Amino acid sequence: MTGFRTLLIKEVLRFWKVSFQTIAAPVLTALLYLLIFSHVLDAQVQVNGVRYTAFLIPGLVMMSVLQNAFANSSSSLIQSKVTGNIVFVLLPPISHAEFFLAYMFAAVLRGLMVGVGVLTVTVWFAPLTLAAPLWILVFAVVGGALMGSLGIVAGIWADKFDQLASFQNFLIMPLTMLSGVFYSIHSLPWFWQQVSHFNPVFYLIDGFRYGFFGVSDAAPEKCLAVALACLCAVAWGTYTMLRRGYKLRY
Amino acid sequence: MGIAVSIEQVVKDFPGLRALDGVSLEIAEGEFFGLLGPNGAGKTTLISCLAGLVRPTAGRLSILGHDVIGDYRQARRQLGVVPQELVFDPFFSVRETLRFQSGYYGIRNNDDWIDEILDALDLTAKAETNMRRLSGGMKRRVLVAQALVHRPPVIVLDEPTAGVDVELRQSLWQFIRRLNQDGHTVILTTHYLEEAEALCGRIAMLKQGRLVALDSTHNLLARYSGHTLTLRLGGKAGLPAPFAGKATGAEGRWTIRLGNLAEVEAVLAGVRAAGGVIEDMQLAQTDLEDVFVSVMQDGKSDVAGVMR
Numbered sequence: 305m306t307g308f309r310t311l312l313i314k315e316v317l318r319f320w321k322v323s324f325q326t327i328a329a330p331v332l333t334a335l336l337y338l339l340i341f342s343h344v345l346d347a348q349v350q351v352n353g354v355r356y357t358a359f360l361i362p363g364l365v366m367m368s369v370l371q372n373a374f375a376n377s378s379s380s381l382i383q384s385k386v387t388g389n390i391v392f393v394l395l396p397p398i399s400h401a402e403f404f405l406a407y408m409f410a411a412v413l414r415g416l417m418v419g420v421g422v423l424t425v426t427v428w429f430a431p432l433t434l435a436a437p438l439w440i441l442v443f444a445v446v447g448g449a450l451m452g453s454l455g456i457v458a459g460i461w462a463d464k465f466d467q468l469a470s471f472q473n474f475l476i477m478p479l480t481m482l483s484g485v486f487y488s489i490h491s492l493p494w495f496w497q498q499v500s501h502f503n504p505v506f507y508l509i510d511g512f513r514y515g516f517f518g519v520s521d522a523a524p525e526k527c528l529a530v531a532l533a534c535l536c537a538v539a540w541g542t543y544t545m546l547r548r549g550y551k552l553r554y
Numbered sequence: 555m556g557i558a559v560s561i562e563q564v565v566k567d568f569p570g571l572r573a574l575d576g577v578s579l580e581i582a583e584g585e586f587f588g589l590l591g592p593n594g595a596g597k598t599t600l601i602s603c604l605a606g607l608v609r610p611t612a613g614r615l616s617i618l619g620h621d622v623i624g625d626y627r628q629a630r631r632q633l634g635v636v637p638q639e640l641v642f643d644p645f646f647s648v649r650e651t652l653r654f655q656s657g658y659y660g661i662r663n664n665d666d667w668i669d670e671i672l673d674a675l676d677l678t679a680k681a682e683t684n685m686r687r688l689s690g691g692m693k694r695r696v697l698v699a700q701a702l703v704h705r706p707p708v709i710v711l712d713e714p715t716a717g718v719d720v721e722l723r724q725s726l727w728q729f730i731r732r733l734n735q736d737g738h739t740v741i742l743t744t745h746y747l748e749e750a751e752a753l754c755g756r757i758a759m760l761k762q763g764r765l766v767a768l769d770s771t772h773n774l775l776a777r778y779s780g781h782t783l784t785l786r787l788g789g790k791a792g793l794p795a796p797f798a799g800k801a802t803g804a805e806g807r808w809t810i811r812l813g814n815l816a817e818v819e820a821v822l823a824g825v826r827a828a829g830g831v832i833e834d835m836q837l838a839q840t841d842l843e844d845v846f847v848s849v850m851q852d853g854k855s856d857v858a859g860v861m862r
Contacts, residue, residue, distance in 0.1 A: 310657025318645050388641035392700065395605055395635055396658035397627035554568070554608050 308402035311393060315410030319376055326414060330372050331421035334364045338426050341486065346430075351488045352519045358430035359513075361423070362440075363485035366512040368422045369444050370505065373415030373451040374458070374476050377407045381459025382468050394553065400546040404456065404539070411452025412445060419444055435518030439528075443512040446531045450508070451476075453538040460551050479505045489521050504534045556618070558583045558708050558739040559604065564613030566599055566763075573599040574610070575763040581741065581756075583618075583707070586734045588754030588771070589743040590846060595760040597743045598638060601710050605635045617708055631659060634701035638712040638743075640693050642685040648672070648696055649681045652703055659704035671699045674729060691722045698726070708739045715749060727753060751775075751842040759849050767849045774845050782844065783818060784809045786834035787825065794824040806833075811844070 319326040342357035349356040384390035393403065434440070454476070462468035483505035489497050500506050501522075511527030514520035520527065546552070559581040566574040574596045581587045589597050602608035604615055606622050606629070615622045620629035643651060649668065656664035672678045675695040680688060688696065694714065701709060711730065715723045731753065734740045744750055750757060750771070757774060759767035767774065787793065787806045801808040810821060818837065825832060 306660040306662060307658050310654055313657075314646075314654045317650075321645055384643075387644075388637075388639050389643045391607065391637055391641060392643065392655060393658065394607055395630065395633075396655070396704075397630040397660075398658055399627070549609060553606065 307396060307398040308406050311398060311402065311406035312409055315376075315380060315406060316413055318380060319410070319414050326372070326376070327417050327421055330368050330418045331425055334368045334422040335425050337364055338429060342429060351491075352517065354517055354519075355430055358432055359488075359517075360486065361426045361430060361432060362513045362516045363509055364426060365419050365422045366444065366447060366509050367480050367483075367485045369415040369419040370447050370451045370480055370508065371476065372418040373411040373448040374455040374472070376414040377411040377452045377455030378459040378462075378468055378472070379455075380407065380410075381456060382462050382465060385459070385463075386465070390552070400543060404453075404543055404546055407456050408449055408452040408539075411455055412448035415448035415451065416444060432516055433518075434516060436515045436524075438515070439524055440512060440515030442528065443508055443515065443531065446528070446535055447505075447508040447512065450504070450531065450535045450538055453535065453542045456542050457538070457545065460545055463551070479503055483509045484521065485509055504530060507531050555582045555584055557581070558585065558618060559741065560614075560616045561600070561604070562614045564600065564603060564615060565611045566596075566603060566608060567611045573763050574603070574613075576613070577760070577763070577765050578613075579758055579765060579768055581739060583739055584734070584737055586731075586740045586753055586755045587742070588750040588757040589741060589760065590747065590750055590757060591743075591760035592850065594762075596763040597760055598712055599763075600760070601635070601712050601741070601743065604710065605633060606630060631704065632706055632708050634704065634706035634709045636697050636701045636709070636711040636714050638716065640690060640697070640717075642688075642693050642696065644684070644686045647682050647684050648677060648688070648699075651685060651696060652699055655700045656703045661704055664703060667705070668699075668703065671702050674732075675699055676725070691718055694718055694722070695726075698729070702733075707737070708741070709733060710741045712743050713745060714742070715744065715746060723749075747842040747846055757842075759846065761850055766852075767845075771842070775840065775842065777845075780840050781812045781815060781818075782809050782838050782840065783812055783821060784834075784836040784838070785821075785825070785832055788831040788833040792828075792830070794828045794830075797821055797824060811840075 338357070338360060341360055345356045351359040381390070458468055458471040462471060482500070483503050484500065489500045489506065492500065507522060507527040507530040510520045510522050511524050511531065514524040514527070557580050561577055561579050564574050564577045565572070577596070577600060589600065591597050599608055603610045604617065604622060606626055609623070617629045617632045620632060622629045646654070652668045652671070653664065656668065669678070672681055675698060677692065677695055677699065680692060685693065685696065698714065715726055718726065727749070730740060730742070742750065742754060754771055756770045757767070758765055785808050787808070792798070793801055793808050797810055801810045803809050812818065822832070
């Protein structure tokens, strides 16, 4: 598995060398969200008996994990494809599974680093509890893996940067922004509550938040089952793409 | 000598284009093999099929007996490819790039060999420099180094000297020649026919995805042996009719292929009789460029089955 190990280290170093842009910047973005929304809503809103700022923090942390995991694998692959240096990982005897796992785990790591960063700068704004810490970790890893895999799909599918931006802006952003990061879906009209149940990111955010407060919109076991099912489906799809050489080996 | 590379009836179709049309050839271990052809002839597609970057529509390729699809991991271990495009990863230094490339092939602690390659390619002073800061020639050398980190027995160089200055071209030739002498099988594609003539023991020529010539460089040159006579004519008279049909060129400068040297006198006599004035004259031996032009103009396959 040394091919896997090397590719993983290379992928981690790739984002680590520009960590100001890949880690510090998304942490700042999340902090700005928190400052603005808590300033406007903290005095007026409570969700499930929790202060709005406290409710918002896990949502922002998980949103950052998901968005950055996606950004890592997708941007690495599209950059390599556009500049042509993807050939360096296509020529060696790296198996499809090694290729997939290396890109996915690097994405999870970037997601987790950003998540820890966001938590570190936001935790001072409201008292947080840790009702079930293991659930927090499990949902962060599964969510990062799911989005990292989706990032591989998007990075391989897109031929140009604007196609990747479309994928990000018209699929990933709506799915994360409308997943309950900023609100409980119980506050939505019935129709939109039902629609939200078809959004897999809702289960990731909800399960992750359960780890902090011990309360959630859906049962955490159900959240985990949906998240794992989605991860398996996307991972299988990604592996199949790689095995067939879709847009990588013509 | 075993067979280093075997290519059997390889066809590659892209939408609206047959890039390779039943190419078959074998390359023996230790050969220095040239793959020639005009742009779009299918050279890079063929090399990409060998490297597993392109999947053939039909046919079979193997490297030292390992099928490039069925046994891709072993096949790729045997092969080092220097790509045509000047590609690099801007995040890393030369040494990091070479360490990663070693790791992709499952080789750890490869620094001794990396240092040796860096030295041979005159890159030692740039080992810790970021790839972005290297000149084009340096980047080209790093590409060669990357292809060698796993000590592959078969090395493919896809136009390694394109856009490279004369000095670097000479040093790359020397380096590649040394690799071949050390026992590596070398496959070279190039636009510089002088390069192929100087380096390659055997040559294949591709045209529109088909193999149109496959023979030793010596035989190819011998088959089209002879001389060419280039004349610059002054005065009003042009080239006399019997020679004009065999000549190429225009505006007073003509090149005539001669069957033998005795024909020189006949051409000169003809020009004199027609009242032409010879302002300049050159007599040259046929080189690979003449062979290439003839083969490409002729276009018929000169290959009977699979030859070695």
